[in-house]
Amino acid sequence: MAPIRVLMAKPGLDGHDRGAKVVSRALRDAGMEVIYTGLRQSPDQIVQAAIQEDVDFVGLSCLSGAHNSLFPKVVELLKERGAGEIAVFGGGVIPEADIPGLRAAGIEAVFTPGTSLEEIVSFIRERVKKDHA
């Protein structure tokens, strides 16, 4: 079976990259191909990279507090460029109160500090199963 491809991106000016790296390694160890794009990406760059890489998922990591504007922008641009079927999820330091709004904006799941890596891997696997069903 074809490996699941995930683009892991750090939108905005946030320089905290430990979480993104830890999650990237966990996904690799679960057999996925993770394209790691590094720090300080604009939503436009993230979306263009996602299209060029033909990923199934875009994972966004943000610990700076800018998630409410950056995450929905990625979903919006993906749809605008005809790649709306790419699933967007994310994590980082994100207040519980913001999560419903992000979900409503099309971020399929949000993982906050302390989330186990198994939980993240199984979210992706379940989501893929749903897609193929």
Added chain:
Amino acid sequence: MPSSWQRQLAKAISKIENMDPQALSEAASLPLDNSSVQIIGVTGPPGGGKSTLCSQLIQALAAEHKVAALLVDPSSPFSGGAILGDRIRMQALVSNPNVYIRSLSNRGNAGGVGSSVVSILREVMSYSFDYILIETVGAGQSEVKIASIADTTLVVSVPNLGDDIQAVKSGILEIADIFVINKADLPGVDSLYTALRESAQKQVDGWTAPLCQTVALEGLGIDALLVEIDKHWQWLQQSGRLLEKRKFAAKFEIMELSRVLLQKHLDKVPAEVLARNLNRKDINLLQRLDEVYAEILNLFGEV
């Protein structure tokens, strides 16, 4: 809008990479002898600055040309997954409408590239690029397959990797069309230069590989390197070597596709034989395997 053709190309590459039979045979129907596109391979040690160098080359070339880059990183031998990180060095290029960048896992293959890379090249070539760059997995001594695929192979070395002689001994130097000493800002350049000059001066089939110095991080030496890349291109065309190189690539493609298909059989057939025989009460596999062996021979005879 670049997104739409890029999306189409990206999806086609995935199908080929995943060995989708229809996508493979469609790719196989595309020509490989297009002489308006130069295929540039970039190989060298892990962390040698290959991606940074590619980024500079792409930046310069994309001012007037359409450029594609295939960036290969290794897969994990344990999970088969991979972290593909070459793009980190290419952030500035992602929104350039002249540039298409694709990260690829080597999918467990030795030699620095995956087995479907030439089929992918056929597909990419059909999108009328002027240049296609291929960055290999960080290479040691045996990652020389790129030379069978690229028109122009750049071998990157860096000073003070411990032992300049090591670099000279490894087979990878023999595949260079152009030698690049990157990180020329670091101490030890002179002794590396001296060590490499001997290999560089050798003429092979009428081409003498030049020796360039770059500081990719700062964009130094890139223009001079581009001049050599172009000289090699002119030579390939004038000498007729270009089509010979492409034939090499096609040969590589046939060998790799056959190997992958055979491997699938190899994985399947013994497993089936094993499943059939493992719990047989009438023979003891520890004592005698002759019946099973005969069965395997029989099966492979049919393939």
